[in-house]
Amino acid sequence: xxxxxxxxxxxxxxxxxxxxxxxxxxxxxxxxxxxxxxxxxxxxxxxxxxxxxxxxxxxxxxxxxxxxxxxxxxxxxxxxxxxxxxxxxxxxxxxxxxxxxxxxxxxxxxxxxxxxxxxxxxxxxxxxxxxxxx
Amino acid sequence: xxxxxxxxxxxxxxxxxxxxxxxxxxxxxxxxxxxxxxxxxxxxxxxxxxxxxxxxxxxxxxxxxxxxxxxxxxxxxxxxxxxxxxxxxxxxxxxxxxxxxxxxxxxxxxxxxxxxxxxxxxxxxxxxxxxxxxxxxxxxxxxxxxxxxxxxxxxxxxxxxxxxxxxxxxxxxxxxxxxxxxxxxxxxxxxxxxxxxxxxxxxxxxxxxxxxxxxxxxxxxxxxxxxxx
Numbered sequence: 028x029x030x031x032x033x034x035x036x037x038x039x040x041x042x043x044x045x046x047x048x049x050x051x052x053x054x055x056x057x058x059x060x061x062x063x064x065x066x067x068x069x070x071x072x073x074x075x076x077x078x079x080x081x082x083x084x085x086x087x088x089x090x091x092x093x094x095x096x097x098x099x100x101x102x103x104x105x106x107x108x109x110x111x112x113x114x115x116x117x118x119x120x121x122x123x124x125x126x127x128x129x130x131x132x133x134x135x136x137x138x139x140x141x142x143x144x145x146x147x148x149x150x151x152x153x154x155x156x157x158x159x160x161x
Numbered sequence: 162x163x164x165x166x167x168x169x170x171x172x173x174x175x176x177x178x179x180x181x182x183x184x185x186x187x188x189x190x191x192x193x194x195x196x197x198x199x200x201x202x203x204x205x206x207x208x209x210x211x212x213x214x215x216x217x218x219x220x221x222x223x224x225x226x227x228x229x230x231x232x233x234x235x236x237x238x239x240x241x242x243x244x245x246x247x248x249x250x251x252x253x254x255x256x257x258x259x260x261x262x263x264x265x266x267x268x269x270x271x272x273x274x275x276x277x278x279x280x281x282x283x284x285x286x287x288x289x290x291x292x293x294x295x296x297x298x299x300x301x302x303x304x305x306x307x308x309x310x311x312x313x314x315x316x317x318x319x320x321x322x323x324x325x326x327x328x329x330x331x332x333x334x335x336x337x338x339x340x341x342x343x344x345x346x347x348x349x350x351x352x353x354x355x356x357x358x359x360x361x362x363x364x365x366x367x368x369x370x371x372x373x374x375x376x377x378x379x380x381x382x383x384x385x386x387x388x389x390x
Contacts, residue, residue, distance in 0.1 A: 101261060
C-alpha cells in the first residue's frame with residue numbers, strides 16, 4: 028500500500044532527468060532521499076577540496092576530485108552537470124596551469140552551486156513525501 | 162549458484178547502490194567493500210571470489226593495476242564514469258563495463274553475462290585446476306595432481322603424490338566446486354579423483370596405497386562411474 032501510493036503520487040522535479048530517476052529508483056523513494064542527501068553532502072565536501080587543489084595549482088589533483096564528483100550528479104538526475112564535469116576533467120588533463128583553466132573552473136563552481144540548490148530542494152520534497160507515510 | 166563478489170569502489174554512494182542491486186538480484190553475495198585497490202589486493206591474496214566489481218580510477222593504484230597483480234582470474238565488471246576505458250576493458254577480457262550511474266536493468270544484463278561466461282567455462286571443461294589457500298598463499302593444483310581430498314573438521318587435506326596441503330574448507334563446499342568430470346564424493350569425508358583409483362574391494366577403494374571408505378549412499382554412484390567390462 029505504502030509503496031503503491033508512493034509510486035503513484037511522487038513526481039521528481041521537471042528540472043531533473045526524471046525518466047532516468049524513475050529507472051534508477053523505481054518506487055524506492057526512501058533510497059532516493061538517502062542518495063540525494065548523501066550526494067549533495069559529498070558534493071559540498073568535494074568542491075571545497077577542488078578549490079584547494081585549484082589554488083595550489085595542482086591540476087592532476089583537481090582532475091581526480093572532479094572525476095570523483097562527476098557521477099554524483101548522475102545519481103541525482105543532473106546529467107548536464109555530469110557532462111560539464113566530464114568536459115572539465117579533460118581540460119584539467121590537457122592544460123598546464125591554473126590560469127589556463129580559471130574561467131572554466133569558475134563556471135564549474137557556479138554549476139555546482141546551482142546543482143546543490145536543486146538537490147537540496149529535491150531532498151526537502153522527498154523528505155516531506157516520505158515522512159507523511161511514517 | 163550464488164556468486165561471491167567484492168566491490169572495489171571509492172565512491173560510497175556508488176558502492177551502496179551496487180550492494181543494493183546485488184541483494185535485489187538474489188544471485189550475488191557481496192563479501193566485502195574496499196575503498197582502494199591496495200586493500201582489495203591484500204584481501205584477494207588470501208581469499209578467492211567469483212566476481213569483482215571494480216572501479217578504475219581510485220586513490221592510489223588503479224583498477225587495472227589491481228588486475229595486473231592478481232594470481233588468478235575471477236570475472237570482473239568494471240564500474241566507471243568514463244567511457245575511455247573500453248579498449249583496456251577489452252584487453253583485460255573483463256565480463257562487462259558499467260558506466261556510472263547505471264540502472265538495475267543494466268546491472269542485470271551484466272549479471273547475465275557473468276552467468277553465461279561461468280557456464281561456458283564449466284561446459285568447456287576449462288576447469289583443469291583449482292586454487293587452494295595454504296601456508297598464506299594461493300596454490301594452483303592441477304586436477305591430475307590431486308589423488309583425493311580428505312575432511313579434517315573445518316579443514317580439508319589435499320593429497321598429491323608429492324605433498325599434502327591443508328586448507329580451511331569443507332567437503333560439502335568443495336563438492337560443488339571441483340570438476341565433476343574428474344572428482345566425486347565417495348564418503349562424507351572424502352572426495353576422490355576417480356582416474357587415480359587403483360582398486361576397489363567391497364566398501365573401500367585404494368589410491369596409491371591409501372585406503373578410502375565408500376559409504377553406502379555413494380556406492381552405486383562409484384560403480385556407475387568406473388568402467389567395468
